[in-house]
Amino acid sequence: MRQSAALPISRRGLAGLAAGAALAGAFPPRPALAQGAPLRVGLMLPFSGTFAALGENIAAAIELHLAERGGRMGGRAVQLIRLDDESNPANAVQNVNRLLGRERAEVLIGTVHSGVVMALVQAARERGVPLIIPNAGNASATRELCAPTIFRTSFTNWQPAYGMGLALGREGVRRAAWVTWDYAAGNEAGEGFREGLRASGGEVVRELKLPFPETNFQPLLAQIPGLEVQAVGSFFAGGGAVQFVREYAAAGLKERIPLTGSGFLTEGVLAAQGAAAEGIRTALHYGDGLDNPKNNAFRAAFRERTGREADVYAVQGYDAAQLLGIGMDAARGDVSAEREWVRAMRAARIDSPRGAFTLSPSHNPVQNIYLREARGGQNRVVGIAAEALADPGTGCRMA
Numbered sequence: 001m002r003q004s005a006a007l008p009i010s011r012r013g014l015a016g017l018a019a020g021a022a023l024a025g026a027f028p029p030r031p032a033l034a035q036g037a038p039l040r041v042g043l044m045l046p047f048s049g050t051f052a053a054l055g056e057n058i059a060a061a062i063e064l065h066l067a068e069r070g071g072r073m074g075g076r077a078v079q080l081i082r083l084d085d086e087s088n089p090a091n092a093v094q095n096v097n098r099l100l101g102r103e104r105a106e107v108l109i110g111t112v113h114s115g116v117v118m119a120l121v122q123a124a125r126e127r128g129v130p131l132i133i134p135n136a137g138n139a140s141a142t143r144e145l146c147a148p149t150i151f152r153t154s155f156t157n158w159q160p161a162y163g164m165g166l167a168l169g170r171e172g173v174r175r176a177a178w179v180t181w182d183y184a185a186g187n188e189a190g191e192g193f194r195e196g197l198r199a200s201g202g203e204v205v206r207e208l209k210l211p212f213p214e215t216n217f218q219p220l221l222a223q224i225p226g227l228e229v230q231a232v233g234s235f236f237a238g239g240g241a242v243q244f245v246r247e248y249a250a251a252g253l254k255e256r257i258p259l260t261g262s263g264f265l266t267e268g269v270l271a272a273q274g275a276a277a278e279g280i281r282t283a284l285h286y287g288d289g290l291d292n293p294k295n296n297a298f299r300a301a302f303r304e305r306t307g308r309e310a311d312v313y314a315v316q317g318y319d320a321a322q323l324l325g326i327g328m329d330a331a332r333g334d335v336s337a338e339r340e341w342v343r344a345m346r347a348a349r350i351d352s353p354r355g356a357f358t359l360s361p362s363h364n365p366v367q368n369i370y371l372r373e374a375r376g377g378q379n380r381v382v383g384i385a386a387e388a389l390a391d392p393g394t395g396c397r398m399a
């Protein structure tokens with residue numbers, strides 16, 4: 001039984017969960033449905049730190065979709081409760097407890113960082129609280145720790161990097177290096193890159209890493225010329241990606257050894273990267289110039305509302321809100337009607353700006369991974385690296 005005692009979750013419990021252990025009760029119980037009360041949706045996202053811009057775009061796009069629905073889901077007014085998680089795993093458990101306790105959130109949407117998301121996954125598993133992940137690619141959330149109440153509208157870290165590796169091998173790359181932050185996202189993306197490259201005839205001969213969110217890239221960059229590789233793959237995002245791309249170019253590497261990676265490397269940051277990003281190819285489940293009616297309308301509405309251009313983070317947030325709307329409509333706003341909202345969300349076909357997608361049996365998007373090239377401030381789609389790619393979902397057993 002998932003319903004829990006009103007005890008705070010422990011950090012030791014989180015470590016156990018990461019190792020795949022099943023945990024008993026640690027979060028406050030689900031509040032009873034008050035007649036006519038707004039649906040309280042906790043948004044746990046980074047609004048400060050290296051991923052701040054990512055969290056802001058996710059939140060803005062959720063608000064956009066909610067506004068398009070007249071502020072209601074399943075017949076209830078929706079109240080969004082923002083919490084800045086700072087992409088800091090050390091505070092993750094405490095932040096989730098605050099949303100479920102003092103803030104009385106009935107639904108959770110979050111987060112960006114693959115370590116921080118583990119506390120949300122634990123809450124969803126223990127309490128049956130609906131969780132929609134609008135970014136964090138931690139594979140375990142839709143592999144061994146999958147659960148009926150956990151959904152993702154983004155990707156697994158494996159997906160885009162697998163597509164990039166596949167594309168490079170097909171072009172004849174036999175030796176590549178992988179450069180990243182040393183945490184779940186960077187390491188899982190590295191696995192995807194290695195697998196994709198291997199499937200098309202190449203090898204990752206070296207991994208170079210630094211702790212998240214450090215940006216002391218020089219010692220890593222200094223090693224690259226000696227590796228005799230034909231390409232570099234990478235996972236960085238947000239502020240860290242701006243700096244990495246600029247320093248890679250400044251070190252004189254850009255013209256000698258093509259820099260590639262999961263598309264987060266150049267996503268939402270091209271203006272700040274400037275000429276250093278020009279020509280960089282990456283793989284992602286979104287790209288600029290995808291010419292479908294949903295994307296065109298979404299981009300115009302997002303620009304109108306925020307004064308910013310949409311990016312993949314905005315798309316994922318918008319789709320998280322769409323998915324929640326589908327679930328809550330099916331359950332008539334009653335979060336305790338778990339069977340109804342789970343069934344509707346599992347079967348959903350999301351009309352996404354990235355192109356329509358469905359969810360795999362482990363609740364992760366099945367989606368095209370586009371090959372993109374940065375040109376004139378846009379990540380232009382130049383091909384499809386992997387069509388309708390599903391994460392393998394290894395080890396997922398739905399309760």
Ligand code: PHB
Pocket residue numbers: 051054112113114115135136137138157185236237238264
């Ligand atoms: C992650 O930690 O899972 C993560 C963070 C930023 C991204 C993508 C993935 O852009």
